[in-house]
Amino acid sequence: VAIACVYRSPSLNKKQDQQLLSFLKGIFIDKSTSAKFCFGDFNLSQVSWLSGTILDQTSAGNEMVLRQKKYLDLVHELGISWLLTNEITRRRINNSTGTLNESLLDQLLFSDDGLV
Numbered sequence: 001v002a003i004a005c006v007y008r009s010p011s012l013n014k015k016q017d018q019q020l021l022s023f024l025k026g027i028f029i030d031k032s033t034s035a036k037f038c039f040g041d042f043n044l045s046q047v048s049w050l051s052g053t054i055l056d057q058t059s060a061g062n063e064m065v066l067r068q069k070k071y072l073d074l075v076h077e078l079g080i081s082w083l084l085t086n087e088i089t090r091r092r093i094n095n096s097t098g099t100l101n102e103s104l105l106d107q108l109l110f111s112d113d114g115l116v
Contacts, residue, residue, distance in 0.1 A: 001033060001035045001036075001037070002027055002030065002033040002035070002036045002037070003036075003037045003038075003039070004023075004024075004027055004036075004037070004038045004039070004040075005038075005039050005040055006020070006024070006038055006039070006040030006041070006042065007040055007041050008020060008040070008041065008042045008043050008044070008071075009043065010043045010045075014067070017067050017070070021070055021071065021074055024038060024071075024074060024109075025074060025078065028078045028080055028109075028111060029078065034111065034112070035110075035111060035112065035115055036110060036111035037108065037109070037110050037111075037115070038108070038109040038110070039106075039107075039108050039109075040106065040107065041089075041105055041106050042071065042105065042106070042107050043105050044068045044071055044072070044105065044107075045068070045103055045105060046064070046065050046068045046069075047068055047071070047072050049082055049084055049085045049086075049104055049107065050085045050086050052072070052075075052076065053072070054068070054069050054072065075109065080109050080110070080111065081109070081110050081111070081112070081113050081116075082107055082108065082109050082110075083107070083108040083109075083110070083116055084104055084106065084107055084108060086104070087104055088102045088103065088104060089103070089104050089105050089106040090102070090103050090104075090105050090106075
């Protein structure tokens with residue numbers, strides 16, 4: 001069994017994002033372990049885990065959205081499953097507007113649907 005815990009800071013630069021993507025890919029392509037789990041706060045606010053797509057397709061040219069899409073592309077490319085689809089893992093009050101912002105930023109990725 002391989003288990004990884006990840007915190008993807010929203011302030012990562014391009015190089016750091018690429019290093020994290022390579023790390024994740026390495027975990028899930030490793031043939032020496034069949035059961036793989038990756039837990040963490042991925043800060044992928046533009047990913048809809050319910051549909052497995054990017055939320056706002058109109059901002060597809062946005063650098064932040066493009067970088068988040070690379071994580072989603074990796075998940076699809078390697079056939080990685082995810083557990084959380086429509087849960088709220090973060091609630092914050094917007095100090096300027098006083099509105100409540102809810103999002104799904106944490107995720108559990110795993111290599112086989114039979115594991116969970």
